[in-house]
Amino acid sequence: MGIVISPSILAADFANLERDLNRIADADYAHVDVMDGHFVPNLTIGLPVVARLAQVSPLPLDVHLMIDDPDRWAPGYAEVGANLVTFHAEAAANPAQVARDIRRHGARVGIAVRPGTALDPYLDLLPSVDMILVMTVEPGFGGQSFIPEMMLKVRQARAAISRSGLDIWVEVDGGISRSTIEQAADAGANVFVAGSAVYAAEVAADEVAALRELAERHPHAG
Numbered sequence: 001m002g003i004v005i006s007p008s009i010l011a012a013d014f015a016n017l018e019r020d021l022n023r024i025a026d027a028d029y030a031h032v033d034v035m036d037g038h039f040v041p042n043l044t045i046g047l048p049v050v051a052r053l054a055q056v057s058p059l060p061l062d063v064h065l066m067i068d069d070p071d072r073w074a075p076g077y078a079e080v081g082a083n084l085v086t087f088h089a090e091a092a093a094n095p096a097q098v099a100r101d102i103r104r105h106g107a108r109v110g111i112a113v114r115p116g117t118a119l120d121p122y123l124d125l126l127p128s129v130d131m132i133l134v135m136t137v138e139p140g141f142g143g144q145s146f147i148p149e150m151m152l153k154v155r156q157a158r159a160a161i162s163r164s165g166l167d168i169w170v171e172v173d174g175g176i177s178r179s180t181i182e183q184a185a186d187a188g189a190n191v192f193v194a195g196s197a198v199y200a201a202e203v204a205a206d207e208v209a210a211l212r213e214l215a216e217r218h219p220h221a222g
């Protein structure tokens, strides 16, 4: 289970998304935040834009759906070429079915929980997913402060995964920077989303390398 760095293009220049994807070409994934103005108050981009990003991106896409009714909309993101499609547990009527539908289109599937959502009711879904996304801020906006209390949930996720014997990733998203990534890695996360930290840096590639190096100091047997 390697370290995966997935910079969020929410902090990129939306008039130059292709250029800004190329600025992070030495990361592992590009994290794409889809917000519908209902599940979260903010509104970003949707399917037609993600479809084009999948065509021009030098990196596989890690699409984070902060939308209502993923049962209806999530499979379409897999269909247009997203490599990893994550939906929120709170928003899905039938999470196991959403996961199956995403996989049927050839993508990996992630399930996300907001800071206030307990993981326990979803742990029986482990065989249906490839990743658990533990939100480390309230979803909706970039540039918020990391919530350290979420490290308990990361530990719980990693422990449940270890018990299951399955190869499942744990992603953290929100407030990840040089000063927070080590505690997340130590708790058992292996996929790290960073928006403002990467795109505010003068050289985005240097920030990606620095984050990777810090995370690699805390290898987790998985």
Ligand code: DX5
Binding pocket: 008, 010, 011, 031, 033, 064, 137, 138, 139, 140, 141, 142, 143, 144, 173, 174, 175, 176, 193, 194, 195, 196, 197
């Ligand atoms: C927040 C998004 C995040 C956001 C992270 O709702 O899901 O992916 O882009 O941004 P930073 O790294 O600035 O907290």
Ligand code: ZN
Binding pocket: 008, 031, 032, 033, 064, 173, 193
């Ligand atoms: Zn996100």
